[in-house]
Amino acid sequence: MSQALHTPPSPPSTGATTPTGATGATAAAPAETPAQLAARYGLAVSGARPSLPGYLRRLWARRHFITAFATAKLTAQYSQARLGQLWQVANPLLNAAVYYFIFGILLSTKKGVPDYVPFLVTGVFVWTFTQSSIMAGTRAISGNLGLVRALHFPRAALPISFALQQLQQLLFSMCALVVILLCFGVPLSFSWLLVVPALALQFMFNAGVAMIVARMGAKTPDIAQLMPFLLRTWMYVSGVMWSIEKVMHNKDLPHAVLLALQCNPAAVYIDLMRFALIDSFHADQLPPHVWAVATGWALLAGVGGFIYFWKAEETYGRG
Structure with a gap:
């Protein structure tokens, strides 16, 4: 019995015929590919991009993380400063004061513009929301590589959380804006309720652009150095001052220039906020079909930017 168990089988004779009729050694079975082995053992590629509906579900499941991350970033932003969170209001107010001196007084752009100070401060606050969201988006991936490589989560949570952080910043600034409006004689009005849909549309736009530049910045960090020049040019053609x-x-x-100025997204959202808050800013100063354009x-930007970012999901944090 022992000899039978340990005796290897005899090799086929030299002239033996294989089942297919060929002469020689029996053909070896083809080896399984890595994909077949993974399927047989139930393995999946680590960090593989999920389907778009699956990605949306995962992102929604991380909504509490997005909110907490944005709040923590906002709280830590001025934690080392003596005035602390007061800088959330002081920064845009100081910018508005500088722009008022340069453009309102030196360049006399306030001529013919009623309620110029509310007009200017509203423009500065709304523009800062867009500018800061895009600037933060450029470093959303490249500036958080440790988090991206250590934890598994939908990477779109990062640019969205930065846009949410800037929205929270704007809401703090809106408290100062309301005081300025009242001090300069702008009355309370039901039109102020239009701030809610206007900010919702602007947030969607900002988050979409933030996701676009986040993907670009993840591959090309130099985008973060170029972006301030692009944003400064964009500000000057957006009617902020x-x-x-x-x-x-x-x-x-030319008609093309007029159309570009009217349909400039930053200018559209600024005009909507001015229309909502400032009584002297009338509907005839708005571009045609302004809500449809917004x-x-x-x-x-929101849907397109999300899909553009999702397509490179499995590349973030690698290489």
């Missing part, structure tokens, strides 16, 4: 309507009325500009920009 001057009235686009006045310029269009007094200048013989919604279109929000959907284009």
